Amino acid sequence: MKTFPFLVFVVLSLLFACLPKQPPIPLTEVPAGPLLQVLDERRQSFAGLKAGAGIEVVRKGRKRSFDNVGIVLASQDGLRIEAYGPLGQSLLVLAWNGTEVLLRLPERDRVVRPGAAGLERLFGAGLDVQELCAALAGNIPPVPASAVVSAACGRGDICEVTIRQGDLVRRVQVVSHPSASGSVPTPVISELYRSGKLVYRARFEQVAEIAHYLMPRAVIIENPEKKFSLTVGYTDVDVNVSIDRSLFSLSDEEPGAP
Numbered sequence: 001m002k003t004f005p006f007l008v009f010v011v012l013s014l015l016f017a018c019l020p021k022q023p024p025i026p027l028t029e030v031p032a033g034p035l036l037q038v039l040d041e042r043r044q045s046f047a048g049l050k051a052g053a054g055i056e057v058v059r060k061g062r063k064r065s066f067d068n069v070g071i072v073l074a075s076q077d078g079l080r081i082e083a084y085g086p087l088g089q090s091l092l093v094l095a096w097n098g099t100e101v102l103l104r105l106p107e108r109d110r111v112v113r114p115g116a117a118g119l120e121r122l123f124g125a126g127l128d129v130q131e132l133c134a135a136l137a138g139n140i141p142p143v144p145a146s147a148v149v150s151a152a153c154g155r156g157d158i159c160e161v162t163i164r165q166g167d168l169v170r171r172v173q174v175v176s177h178p179s180a181s182g183s184v185p186t187p188v189i190s191e192l193y194r195s196g197k198l199v200y201r202a203r204f205e206q207v208a209e210i211a212h213y214l215m216p217r218a219v220i221i222e223n224p225e226k227k228f229s230l231t232v233g234y235t236d237v238d239v240n241v242s243i244d245r246s247l248f249s250l251s252d253e254e255p256g257a258p
Helices: 004-017 033-045 114-125 129-136
Strands: 028-030 048-059 062-074 078-084 090-096 103-106 148-154 158-165 168-179 182-194 197-210 213-224 229-237
Touching: 033 148, 033 158, 033 168, 033 182, 048 078, 062 129, 078 129, 129 197, 129 213, 197 229
Parallel strands: none
Antiparallel strands: 028 148, 048 062, 048 229, 062 078, 078 090, 090 103, 148 158, 158 168, 168 182, 182 197, 197 213, 213 229
16 A cells, blocks of 8 residues: 555644634524434445555554555444555454454464453544444444434534433534535534543544545544544545455454455
């Protein structure tokens, strides 16, 4: 994979992050049903992806980058992330089959099940694998039927959907993007709060239509207070392609992904 486009994306993201914040756009309350339906239909229209990417993880000032990463994502219940070294050797494999997370690291000769604590070390506090899968596709997880939903819109086709359930609050900023079928509302920012504190913020950037799906070519997941960020810059993306579900299982004998 070429690393230059990913490095340019990271630099631009840092530059835009330093710009002064614009004043909030006045919003007017609107019925939430139509926007919630758009988000639900978008999620259901996503069957999966196969992609090459660059990934950068920053935790409390410590940065780790992988320039050559393969990502396979199936709808809402399958994920494989494999990082490769300069000679094509497998450095890390993480797989989720909808039930359990499996991990293989180069210093181990067996598959381990990291659990919640292991995932926190990899991806940051509060970001479970289902949330990660949704974010990697530019989506939000399914909204529970018991949730209380409200919405408001302002000028420039900008809307905000607020989803409340117990001590969890999700705020999703939606902006219309052009597509072959016309202007389509698409998430650009998703924030999850627990008891008033930010769990994570996901930003979906460089949105482009791929196989009739508006796909972000860059996903930034962050929690500034905890000095955590995960940046995924897709270099090659195939959306809504056939997925071999055996990729979401790992065994001790497996030599690595093809």
